[in-house]
Amino acid sequence: MVRRMVRASHVVAYQDGGHRHLRDGAVVWEGGTIVHVGPAGSYDGTADEVIDAGTGVVTPGLINTHAHLYESPLDKSFVEDKGSRQFGLSGLFEYLPARSAASDDEASRACIAFSMAELLRTGTTTVMEIGSFGDDVVAQAERFGVRAYVAQGYRSGRWYTDDGKTVKYAWDEAAGEEGLRKAVAFVEANEGRANGRIRGFLSPAQVDTCTEDLLRRSKDAARALGVPLALHASQSVPEFWEMTRRHGRTPIEWLGDIGFLGPEVILGHAIILGGGTWANYHGDDIGLLADTGTNVAHAVWVFARRGIAMESFSRYRARGVNMTLATDTAPQSMIETLRWAAVLSKVVDRQTEATTATDVFDAATLGGAKALGRDDLGRLAPGAKADLLVWAGESLTMTPLRDPIRNLVYSAQGEDLATVVIDGEVVMRDRVIPGVDVARLAHDLQAAAERMWPRIPNGDWAGRTVDELSPQSYPPFAG
Numbered sequence: 001m002v003r004r005m006v007r008a009s010h011v012v013a014y015q016d017g018g019h020r021h022l023r024d025g026a027v028v029w030e031g032g033t034i035v036h037v038g039p040a041g042s043y044d045g046t047a048d049e050v051i052d053a054g055t056g057v058v059t060p061g062l063i064n065t066h067a068h069l070y071e072s073p074l075d076k077s078f079v080e081d082k083g084s085r086q087f088g089l090s091g092l093f094e095y096l097p098a099r100s101a102a103s104d105d106e107a108s109r110a111c112i113a114f115s116m117a118e119l120l121r122t123g124t125t126t127v128m129e130i131g132s133f134g135d136d137v138v139a140q141a142e143r144f145g146v147r148a149y150v151a152q153g154y155r156s157g158r159w160y161t162d163d164g165k166t167v168k169y170a171w172d173e174a175a176g177e178e179g180l181r182k183a184v185a186f187v188e189a190n191e192g193r194a195n196g197r198i199r200g201f202l203s204p205a206q207v208d209t210c211t212e213d214l215l216r217r218s219k220d221a222a223r224a225l226g227v228p229l230a231l232h233a234s235q236s237v238p239e240f241w242e243m244t245r246r247h248g249r250t251p252i253e254w255l256g257d258i259g260f261l262g263p264e265v266i267l268g269h270a271i272i273l274g275g276g277t278w279a280n281y282h283g284d285d286i287g288l289l290a291d292t293g294t295n296v297a298h299a300v301w302v303f304a305r306r307g308i309a310m311e312s313f314s315r316y317r318a319r320g321v322n323m324t325l326a327t328d329t330a331p332q333s334m335i336e337t338l339r340w341a342a343v344l345s346k347v348v349d350r351q352t353e354a355t356t357a358t359d360v361f362d363a364a365t366l367g368g369a370k371a372l373g374r375d376d377l378g379r380l381a382p383g384a385k386a387d388l389l390v391w392a393g394e395s396l397t398m399t400p401l402r403d404p405i406r407n408l409v410y411s412a413q414g415e416d417l418a419t420v421v422i423d424g425e426v427v428m429r430d431r432v433i434p435g436v437d438v439a440r441l442a443h444d445l446q447a448a449a450e451r452m453w454p455r456i457p458n459g460d461w462a463g464r465t466v467d468e469l470s471p472q473s474y475p476p477f478a479g
């Protein structure tokens with residue numbers, strides 16, 4: 001079995017239940033498993049390869065618990081700066097349906113390949129994908145060496161608007177049941193591929209588009225398969241009011257009532273809550289999440305860019321909710337996610353010390369691992385998977401360096417990430433992903449977007465063009 005070692009001035013090593021700052025450390029792994037973590041001189045064995053990271057920083061890889069790789073890159077240049085005020089600033093009811101209807105299968109495949117490169121360049125080593133192109137995601141995850149949990153999403157109905165004022169629902173219960181059946185078959189077909197790097201999970205799509213029966217069956221199926229269970233919930237103001245209209249309960253309360261919540265459940269995004277100001281509806285949804293051990297996938301940017309903030313990351317943590325971090329939309333950068341999660345919590349709490357670099361780094365590593373039921377991910381310790389990141393220690397953004405976690409959270413850029421190791425394999429070295437032409441990936445994505453933008457009117461309830469729905473930042477130059 002191949003044995004490799006990395007040495008660096010700073011190692012974020014795991015000890016006694018938490019991360020520790022190890023000065024001048026070494027990490028050694030055999031095959032896909034870490035066998036030694038300690039001071040640089042503490043290992044007296046040999047290694048087939050030694051990566052000398054010099055003044056650099058070695059950290060665990062980041063766990064990205066909520067992504068839609070097959071479509072998120074197409075958000076760029078279209079959905080930013082736009083949110084429907086009548087739908088609580090959300091883009092879910094006008095922008096995303098128009099984009100989805102205008103896309104095509106080739107575009108989805110271009111998005112998936114592009115996303116894999118983007119994830120590796122920005123620190124994601126484990127990603128949870130919710131979508132409808134599972135086979136393609138599995139194939140690209142195998143090709144790029146990414147650790148991936150993949151779910152084929154399904155639902156009993158869909159939302160739509162036909163007047164731009166109200167959200168309506170079209171139901172097809174049989175499609176939901178068929179979707180669950182296919183999603184289970186997908187898990188069974190892919191679980192454990194690529195030396196265990198590929199795993200499955202179940203994801204009924206959204207709390208307001210799945211019937212109680214479908215959610216109960218999903219819960220039972222996830223338990224039988226022993227896989228995580230993900231659901232979008234409390235993600236928009238219209239969804240919140242739809243659930244209270246149907247049941248007289250908040251979305252989270254209703255999920256509690258039907259026995260859905262629990263430690264294997266990861267809710268994206270749990271932001272519009274009973275007890276929060278977005279719905280101004282009293283209750284204690286945060287307490288319910290904590291009491292049931294339910295995990296939250298916090299994708300801070302997709303909300304922050306529209307002016308919506310969790311209230312607040314530090315309050316969820318203080319109540320004992322297991323918080324994880326996710327990119328969800330574009331840019332699919334966990335570096336950006338760390339930064340926004342910390343800073344926005346400080347702003348909401350009006351307190352500098354509310355959410356620290358420690359808090360968000362823990363969420364992106366140990367929090368994600370806990371949500372997945374994995375004590376061998378998100379940490380550098382003997383017995384853990386060799387998923388690790390090697391960062392520059394001396395650069396325009398990382399210097400001066402005293403506290404590597406603060407520098408990563410508040411200053412690092414993707415260019416500071418030099419080398420990525422997943423399951424013991426070097427999948428990116430000196431910022432190069434072997435065998436991958438990044439310019440080609442960008443070219444294919446641009447072509448996909450240029451096919452999509454003219455078709456936007458087909459998916460918009462009012463038939464608006466891309467420029468009507470989302471005017472360019474500046475008017476065209478005349479002449």
Ligand SMILES: [Zn+2]
Binds near residue numbers: 066067268328
């Ligand atoms: Zn999502």
